Amino acid sequence: MAQRWQPDFLQLVDEHQSMVFSLAWRMTGDRGLAEEVAQDVFLELDRHMERLESPEHALNWLRRVAVSRSTDSLRRRRVRGVDLWVEIDEKHGSPAEERQSPLETRLEQLLSTLPEAQRAALVLRYQEDMTPEEIAASMDAPLATVKSNLHRGLKLLRAKATTHLKEYVRGL
Amino acid sequence: MDFEWTDQRDKGTGSEQDREFERELKQAMERRPAPPNLKRRIMQKRSARRTEQHHTSKIWWQRLAASLLVGAVVAGGFGWRQMEERRRGEEAKQQVLTALRITNQVLNNMNRKLAEHDRSDNGK
Numbered sequence: 001m002a003q004r005w006q007p008d009f010l011q012l013v014d015e016h017q018s019m020v021f022s023l024a025w026r027m028t029g030d031r032g033l034a035e036e037v038a039q040d041v042f043l044e045l046d047r048h049m050e051r052l053e054s055p056e057h058a059l060n061w062l063r064r065v066a067v068s069r070s071t072d073s074l075r076r077r078r079v080r081g082v083d084l085w086v087e088i089d090e091k092h093g094s095p096a097e098e099r100q101s102p103l104e105t106r107l108e109q110l111l112s113t114l115p116e117a118q119r120a121a122l123v124l125r126y127q128e129d130m131t132p133e134e135i136a137a138s139m140d141a142p143l144a145t146v147k148s149n150l151h152r153g154l155k156l157l158r159a160k161a162t163t164h165l166k167e168y169v170r171g172l
Numbered sequence: 173m174d175f176e177w178t179d180q181r182d183k184g185t186g187s188e189q190d191r192e193f194e195r196e197l198k199q200a201m202e203r204r205p206a207p208p209n210l211k212r213r214i215m216q217k218r219s220a221r222r223t224e225q226h227h228t229s230k231i232w233w234q235r236l237a238a239s240l241l242v243g244a245v246v247a248g249g250f251g252w253r254q255m256e257e258r259r260r261g262e263e264a265k266q267q268v269l270t271a272l273r274i275t276n277q278v279l280n281n282m283n284r285k286l287a288e289h290d291r292s293d294n295g296k
Contacts, residue, residue: 017211017214018204021204022204035207039210039217042218045219061175091174104196104200106198108200108201111201122197126194126201127202154193154194161193
């Protein structure tokens with residue numbers, strides 16, 4: 001009989017904190033909020049530990065919950081009436097992003113302006129390097145919807161980039 | 173506009189510009205390192221939550237024990253009251269029976285005296 005996988009919470013935090021934090025940051029566009037989301041995701045993981053079946057299951061679970069908690073926190077913020085986009089404008093200029101090229105920073109800014117479903121699909125596709133099939137399975141969404149979100153998201157992002165980043169995309 | 177992520181058969185059909193844009197996007201979206209204190213904060217919150225859970229479950233046990241104690245006291249009081257009422261009823265019943273016995277005895281005595289009186293009158 002195959003032995004049941006015994007997850008180690010500390011090891012899971014070590015392995016996936018960067019992934020969860022990055023997903024949350026790109027979904028919320030706010031470093032502080034992303035930290036809160038990442039903490040909540042791992043605390044929920046702690047409550048969910050006995051239901052995890054394999055390392056892959058844990059990874060997919062973390063991705064799905066990180067995306068969904070980020071979306072929830074954005075909605076809660078909107079309900080509270082915080083002007084998120086003004087905050088993002090301020091925060092993207094912070095020194096933490098200095099290591100990024102201006103084009104990368106601007107692309108991330110533009111990404112923050114996409115609808116949530118498209119943003120989630122793009123982040124999972126390009127940050128996590130997941131295929132549309134994997135995204136669909138992980139997010140429990142129809143493949144056609146995921147492909148449509150990816151296509152529309154890329155198209156919209158490209159259009160925004162062309163408009164806003166003429167100086168950078170001239171060579172593209 | 174066609175992008176790399178689409179089905180295998182579509183691969184390579186996108187323009188060079190599309191592929192270049194996707195490459196830029198991939199580069200821009202590399203994972204960021206987590207803040208150095210994130211793990212410590214998670215562990216702190218986890219430990220605080222576990223302490224709170226322990227405290228909450230302790231409070232629930234205390235509440236349960238207190239409820240059981242109150243229930244036992246109320247049930248005991250109710251039982252004692254019922255027993256007391258039954259005892260008083262029994263006492264009252266005994267008193268009535270005693271009174272009836274005394275009355276019966278008095279009536280018997282009177283009957284006996286009347287009968288003796290009648291006999292003495294007839295003898296004269």
